[in-house]
Amino acid sequence: MQTITVDKTITTITAGAGYNLKNKVSNGAPGMVKRLLINWAIKCNIFWLAILWLRRPGTIWKVYRKMIKTRNAIWDGNMTKIYKVDGRYHYSLYAPGWPSKAYNNVIKRELLRHTHPDLSAEKPSFIFLAITRKCPMRCEHCFEWDNLNQKESFTKEDLLQTVKLYQQQEVLQIHFSGGEPMVRIKDLLDIIAFTSKKSECWVLTSGFNMTAQNARLLKQAGCRGVVVSIDHYIPELHNLFRGHAHSFSMAVQAVDVAKRAGLVTALSVCGTRQFITQGSLLPYMDFARQLGVQFVQVLEPVQIGHYENQQVLLEETHIQQLEQLFLQVNHAPEYRKYPTLLYHGFHQRRIGCFSGSRSVYIDSAGDVHACPFCHTRSFNIIDHIRSGQHALPQKENQCPRFGRIA
Ligand code: SF4
Numbered sequence: 001m002q003t004i005t006v007d008k009t010i011t012t013i014t015a016g017a018g019y020n021l022k023n024k025v026s027n028g029a030p031g032m033v034k035r036l037l038i039n040w041a042i043k044c045n046i047f048w049l050a051i052l053w054l055r056r057p058g059t060i061w062k063v064y065r066k067m068i069k070t071r072n073a074i075w076d077g078n079m080t081k082i083y084k085v086d087g088r089y090h091y092s093l094y095a096p097g098w099p100s101k102a103y104n105n106v107i108k109r110e111l112l113r114h115t116h117p118d119l120s121a122e123k124p125s126f127i128f129l130a131i132t133r134k135c136p137m138r139c140e141h142c143f144e145w146d147n148l149n150q151k152e153s154f155t156k157e158d159l160l161q162t163v164k165l166y167q168q169q170e171v172l173q174i175h176f177s178g179g180e181p182m183v184r185i186k187d188l189l190d191i192i193a194f195t196s197k198k199s200e201c202w203v204l205t206s207g208f209n210m211t212a213q214n215a216r217l218l219k220q221a222g223c224r225g226v227v228v229s230i231d232h233y234i235p236e237l238h239n240l241f242r243g244h245a246h247s248f249s250m251a252v253q254a255v256d257v258a259k260r261a262g263l264v265t266a267l268s269v270c271g272t273r274q275f276i277t278q279g280s281l282l283p284y285m286d287f288a289r290q291l292g293v294q295f296v297q298v299l300e301p302v303q304i305g306h307y308e309n310q311q312v313l314l315e316e317t318h319i320q321q322l323e324q325l326f327l328q329v330n331h332a333p334e335y336r337k338y339p340t341l342l343y344h345g346f347h348q349r350r351i352g353c354f355s356g357s358r359s360v361y362i363d364s365a366g367d368v369h370a371c372p373f374c375h376t377r378s379f380n381i382i383d384h385i386r387s388g389q390h391a392l393p394q395k396e397n398q399c400p401r402f403g404r405i406a
Contacts, residue, residue: 025259027292027339028083038089039080042098043068049107054115063114067107074347077331081340083294085225085264093266093295093342094126094173094354096200097224102172109170124357126173127166128204128372130364131159131188135179137206138243139231141270141312143372144179145305147364153382154366156187161385162362163195165392173200175227177372179364182209189221196222204268205229206247207254215254215261225264227297228254232269232280233287241270255291266295267339273301276318281325289338297342298322302373319345 030038046067050060072078082089088097096102106125133150135142142148154162163174174195181188182205192201203218204227218226228251232238235248242248258265267288271281281298288296300322301312314322326343329335344353355361355371362368366382369375379393 024292025256027259027265027294028085029294029337030082030084032336035080035082038082039078039091042089042091045098045104046107049104050111053108053111059115063111066114067110070351073351075330076327076346079330079340081330081336083264083340085294086262090225090264090294091340093202093225093227093297094359096173097264100200102200105170105172109172123169124166124171124359126175126359127171128175128177128359128361129159129162130177130179130362131181131191132179132184133364134183135206136183136208136244137180137247139206139229139306140241140243141231141272141301141305141307143302143305143307143375144364145308148179153364156190158366158382158385159187159191160194162381163191163199165381165385165390167195167198169392171199173202175202175204177204180206180208182214185209185214185217189217192218192221192223196224200224202227205254206242206244207251208247210250210254210257212257212260215257215263218258219261219263223263225266226254226258227266227268227295228258229268229270230255232275233284252291255293259292264295265291265293266297267291267293268297268299270301271298271314271318271322272312273314273318276314276321281321285325285329285335285338285341293339295342296339298325299373300345304373304375314345319349322346 029035047060047064050064054060054063079091082091085097088100090097096106109123109125130144130147131154133144133147133152135144135148166174176188176191178184181203188203192203195201201223202225203223207228207230210226210228215226229242230238230248230251231241238248238251239245255265255267269275269284275281285296300314301307303310303312322343323346326341326346329338329341353371355374359371360368361370361372362381363375366380367375367377368379368381369377384393
């Protein structure tokens with residue numbers, strides 16, 4: 001494995017960049033022995049669920065092996081990084097915490113997918129739901145750009161109905177986004193209180209309005225975690241990218257108060273050509289480690305929304321650097337204390353994409369797409385609800401970018 005080196009000068013500048021790193025809250029990573037034991041227990045749990053639901057010994061072993069093979073293909077090996085937050089272990093943003101009913105149901109869904117692909121194909125395990133069109137940011141890469149800051153489409157009742165419809169299909173995890181979902185904090189709290197009885201809830205935010213009190217209220221309502229967008233570890237560059245003079249300080253504060261409230265925390269960063277070419281990847285991981293988050297998600301820029309018709313797609317050399325970072329941070333022993341790195345492009349280019357089949361994206365106008373980055377409108381959920389229908393129509397199930405469904 002080729003390694004990427006850290007520019008310590010940049011990291012030192014970052015450490016003095018105006019945020020307080022004192023009294024850090026632990027990210028919940030257990031020691032090595034416990035980590036291995038927990039991973040072993042999770043695999044036993046999967047095997048036990050396979051016995052319960054598949055029953056035939058030949059099928060149990062075959063499907064179990066297939067699932068472990070898929071998991072290893074996603075991470076390129078045995079991924080053992082894991083975090084304990086509020087009684088549950090998390091190894092990914094897109095799997096509910098273990099142990100939980102939602103986790104077991106995700107595994108059940110995957111087991112059935114292997115044995116009865118047609119039966120499970122129409123049931124997404126998680127959705128991204130954009131609850132508002134309002135947003136105080138003006139981000140360079142915004143994929144909701146065309147919908148922003150217009151009259152709201154969803155009423156609170158529409159949102160509750162949408163959740164209800166997807167929960168009838170046993171959706172297990174819901175990520176609330178926008179616009180900026182925290183501008184609608186009162187509705188968001190009510191919706192999470194309703195949703196969290198059956199599904200794990202996450203909030204995707206720029207950090208706006210994430211005060212200590214709001215973080216505690218989110219936690220009390222049943223929210224499990226937050227994903228905070230920070231697109232550079234140098235405050236001025238992040239603020240420039242987000243088109244807002246205070247977005248960096250708001251985002252860093254959001255991480256801090258969310259951690260203190262007992263929420264799982266993740267950073268999301270848009271890996272632009274410039275960001276990668278300037279050697280910012282590893283310093284960013286250093287920054288994320290200092291903030292004490294559990295996960296970092298790197299998203300590839302795509303030509304939609306504010307980036308439409310722009311030359312933003314990564315070239316082979318950028319992708320190679322991202323893949324090296326992904327392997328290094330997740331598997332090399334010297335990066336054991338760094339947050340887990342999610343880079344979807346890694347598995348999408350090898351085994352296909354999970355969006356469309358396992359998830360859908362509902363934008364702030366109510367249009368249902370395969371994912372936030374592939375706008376493949378299938379139907380409008382608001383029209384559907386207001387026409388009094390109680391079952392969901394056929395959804396988009398294809399990935400137009402990577403072709404293959406994993
Ligand atoms: S990317 Fe998110 S935070 Fe940025 S302008 Fe768009 S909706 Fe707002």
